[in-house]
Amino acid sequence: MEVALWGGNFNPPGVHHAEIARALAEIAERVVIVPAGPRSDKHEQNAIACSFRAALVDIAFRGIPRIELDFSDLENQVFTTNDELTKRYPDVDLWHVVPYDFVEGGASSESLIQRWWQGANELWNQAKFLIVHDQDCVPNPEDLPPHHRLMEVRTKGRSLDIRSALVRGENVSNLMDPAVLGFIESRGLYRLSEPAHSRLISLDGRRGHYFFDPRNQAARDWAKRFSGVAIEEADYVVALGGDGTMLRAIEDFWERRIPFFGVNFGHLGFLLNDREDVTQSGFPAEDVIVRDLPLLRVESTLLDGSTRIDLAFNDAWLERSTGQTAWFELQVDQHPRFDKLVCDGILACTAAGSTAYAASMGATPMLADTEAWMLVGSNVMTPRGWKSAPISMNSTIAIRNLDPRKRPTQAFIGGKPLGEVTEMRIRPSRTAFVELAFLPEHDMAKKIANMHFPSG
Known part of the structure; x- marks a missing residue:
């Protein structure tokens, strides 16, 4: 199997999505995941910003081999139908990944695919379908399309159930990856209130990855005082240097969807915290303000x-x-x-x-x-x-x-x-977007004023 094409809401992604992705990675050379864009007939897809939906998908499927994330629908705020998605992959062995309930009623042409998909008749008869089901819900053989393959998974789950539980304030820790749930809770997503684009968090007790130019002796000496971890294990990135160092760190690691905390070992350092403030506050800081930029x-x-x-x-x-x-x-x-x-x-x-x-x-x-x-x-x-x-x-x-x-x-x-x-x-x-973390006393307005009114 060359390409497994999996379109869906993933709103939000649960542990069942990750299990399906791992199973797909074992049988397909490429697994292309396409989170669906906004739809007028499905208001729940518009419940949170596309930027948050992309971040959740990034986190949920991180580290799974052969996964390719296609955010074109979210980026362009459109919904691309499966017959149009097929055109993106000509001349390959393409399989459409669908849940078992999408083919129920196929024998009488009443399946969701046959009733609602554009180009349904051609897709049903000519396309290849990889049908995902659990052991309790095995599709009726008579309902299956001509070209199909079944894939059984152990974990059950639906985004609708997770979303409803979040709105009610129920515990969903058994349904979601801790990192995905942490991202949701830190911003108040899927609540009745407006999601937060800035928030107060603590770095204390979390693991940091230190990023600096080894030629910067002061930054290198400062980093030696702390125990850093590899980026794959990090909860946040510490950029030691000037604005250029922070920009390089962002370019390398923004897709990790974790905060960046900068300490100025350069010149102006608009994107970083002043070294003196960090020293006085203690590091890792108990309180930092994170802004989504x-x-x-x-x-x-x-x-x-x-x-x-x-x-x-x-x-x-x-x-x-x-x-x-x-x-x-x-x-x-x-x-x-x-x-x-x-x-x-x-x-x-x-x-x-x-x-x-x-x-x-x-x-x-x-x-x-x-x-x-x-x-x-x-x-x-x-x-x-x-x-x-x-x-x-x-x-x-x-x-x-x-x-x-x-x-x-x-x-x-x-x-x-x-x-x-x-x-x-x-x-x-x-x-x-990038998550920049600042100490509460960080004053960018003062730095901008100093640039306009230099002393001496």
């Missing part, structure tokens, strides 16, 4: 017409690659803002990233948890006087090079070059 999703069109998608915690930008100015068309939510922006370059940054390159370009930095992001121009000639603009978290911007042959532009994502790019579409990701 989104990454930018950047879709770039390369010179050959191909596209690629990247994530950026700080910023992404386009700049001229010759001596001539760049000419850009700028749209916000498909609405033209600048028909012709003449400049050296244009940068998009998160609120957290506004203290970096954006600030050096003259933009006013924002606090890291500001509910906005920013667009900044470099040496803008037309329209005269334009420098920057805040952008809504729900907006998408499109930047297009008006003359890529005569005025080529090169792109950078988080400082890393992409080469020549003709267009960028940028928005906050709906599935990727």
